[in-house]
Amino acid sequence: MRTVICMPTYNERENLPSLLEEIFATTSDVDVMVLDDNSPDGTGSSADVLAKKHSRLQVVHRKEKAGIAAAYIDGFTRALEQGYDRVFQMDADYSHQPRYLPQLIEALDRADVVVGSRYVEGGKVEQWSASRRLLSRAGNVYANTLLGLPYRDATAGFCGYRRHVLEAIEFGASSKDNHAFQVELKFRAHEKGFTIVEVPIVFWDRVVGASKLPPRAALGSAMRLLKLRIGGDD
Numbered sequence: 001m002r003t004v005i006c007m008p009t010y011n012e013r014e015n016l017p018s019l020l021e022e023i024f025a026t027t028s029d030v031d032v033m034v035l036d037d038n039s040p041d042g043t044g045s046s047a048d049v050l051a052k053k054h055s056r057l058q059v060v061h062r063k064e065k066a067g068i069a070a071a072y073i074d075g076f077t078r079a080l081e082q083g084y085d086r087v088f089q090m091d092a093d094y095s096h097q098p099r100y101l102p103q104l105i106e107a108l109d110r111a112d113v114v115v116g117s118r119y120v121e122g123g124k125v126e127q128w129s130a131s132r133r134l135l136s137r138a139g140n141v142y143a144n145t146l147l148g149l150p151y152r153d154a155t156a157g158f159c160g161y162r163r164h165v166l167e168a169i170e171f172g173a174s175s176k177d178n179h180a181f182q183v184e185l186k187f188r189a190h191e192k193g194f195t196i197v198e199v200p201i202v203f204w205d206r207v208v209g210a211s212k213l214p215p216r217a218a219l220g221s222a223m224r225l226l227k228l229r230i231g232g233d234d
Helices: 016-026 043-053 068-081 098-108 130-147 163-168 178-191 217-229
Strands: 003-009 030-036 057-061 086-089 113-117 124-126 159-162 196-200 202-204
Touching: 003 043, 003 068, 016 030, 016 043, 016 098, 030 043, 030 068, 043 057, 057 068, 068 086, 068 163, 068 178, 086 098, 086 163, 098 113, 098 159, 098 196, 113 178, 130 178, 159 163, 159 178, 178 196
Parallel strands: 003 030, 003 086, 030 057, 113 196, 124 202
Antiparallel strands: 086 159, 113 159
């Protein structure tokens, strides 16, 4: 069972070296695919240097900033082409902690999809404002109610998929909206009858740098999910 973590990056040069060291120390046979959107801070070049040190690291240089969803679609496509059996999503800003990887990988051995969940028992969010917590909770309620999903953290981005799931759900046709994309993947897998399990994690706000989520993004995601509910793909 070959496993890869797809990790989009944009201006993550300060986080990447220590994050990769922790991933490789925590796991023994997991590869990482960094998908860099031509970061102005030189993240891509830094990743190239790290790849010379770590044989389990590969770097994909994308031409321009196109968003996390587009990077994941690129990464998933490459992962399947390279024969990986388990494909994970993971942020590069330390909000997704490497210490949870062994639990998530183990859970994926008995499920089709695993979600690192902030909102099941044992999970929580640290260092968020009250307004951001409320927005996140509301987004999950909206997504679950609109799409009929039973999951506590449908908007989560720390997830793993078995190969046969990605082959079945036509992920390449999913929304390029960064946050609707996360919900849509789970919705497509749920519709196909795949087993989705949630594993509790503690989600931390980014360690270094500023958030890249614009305030209007929540509205755009909500509209995309509404289109998905009524059967639209554009």
